[in-house]
Amino acid sequence: MNDEVAPYLPEVEKGLHLIPTQATEHAGQLDHLYFALVGASAIILLMVVGLIAFFGFRYRAGNKAADRSNLPSTRTENRVEIAVLAAMLVAFMGFFAWATTLYLDSYRGPEPAMTIDVIGKQWMWKIQHPDGTREINAIHVPVDEVIRLRVTSQDVIHSFFVPAFRLKRDVVPGTEKTAWFKATEPGEYRLFCAEYCGSFHSRMLGKVVVMDRGDYQAWLTRQGSGQTLASAGKQLFQAHGCSGCHMGKSNARAPSLDGLYGRSVALDSGEVILADEAYIRDSILQPDKHIAAGYEPIMPSFAGQLSEEDILRIVTYIKSLQPGDWVKESVKENEGESR
Ligand code: CUA
DSSP states (O other): OGGGTSOOOOOOOOSOOSSOOOOBHHHHHHHHHHHHHHHHHHHHHHHHHHHHHHHHHHTOTTOHHHHHTTSOOOOOOOHHHHHHHHHHHHHHHHHHHHHHHHHHHHHHOSOOSEEEEEEEETTEEEEEOTTSOEEESEEEEETTSOEEEEEEESSSOEEEEEGGGTEEEEEOBTOOEEEEEOBOSOEEEEEEEOSOOSTTGGGOOEEEEEEOHHHHHHHHHHHTTTOOHHHHHHHHHHHTTHHHHHSTTOTTTSOOOTTOTTOEEEBTTSOEEEOOHHHHHHHHHOTTSSOBTTOOSOOOOOTTTSOHHHHHHHHHHHHHOOTTHHHHHHHHHHHHHHO
């Protein structure tokens, strides 16, 4: 799990790239608009510069035309002006309609094949697939499928930016935004954070890996092996030393947790409380709140040490424990030791 946490550093592409690769249809459509705008601007620029040069030459000091131009104008025609203004209006309203269509399209999108959650956090991208597969700084997706992204932030404002898809969404804490793309070419595409978000903003990099259907299925199967929320929670449970007190033989210091979920727990205060998700969560973050009868209040709080996701994983693990689970585990361990 941890080997994927290192920031993804993309290889430096050789040569001059004025525009990024086009990896979606939308990217191509957007580039057409972009080049049309650049082209229209170039035409207008040439007209203005050209006319300045032409008039500068024609009406230079000492030329006959310059003398004539000092006489009062007798011209009353304005058809040329009206024609120019009307042409401009039509052209730019055309650009407006074109751009608006593309803009709305980038938000609405077609019916998605799947929704992937993206959580921005200082300084990484955390990804969760529909089947529970998690990734950091990488999103694996199948080619030619409409992928919908649900993006949010855990701390400050970030911005999800994949240049090859011409896709950028500000990621604002407390809000949930959506984006979509349909990649047309298998490959790896860079993912940037495009909003300054602290010291390591520049390292908040990732990649989108677009795979053939077959490769994607194979990848998904590999990921699915055992990394459920509960098994991730189990790893955390051991890594944070919870198992040292709560597991197996050492029940003198802390209550055993197998079969805890849904059970009634007698408290030191004489109350009885139902061990639901909130109780498990409280016990991790504010262990002094409910002391189980017969135990000392010696458990440290884990508030601030666990992310929201880790808490969810550990709670899921504890919920999954059936009565007697840990006896089986310790038997397995003992067999391992004696071998
Ligand atoms: Cu996150 Cu910049």
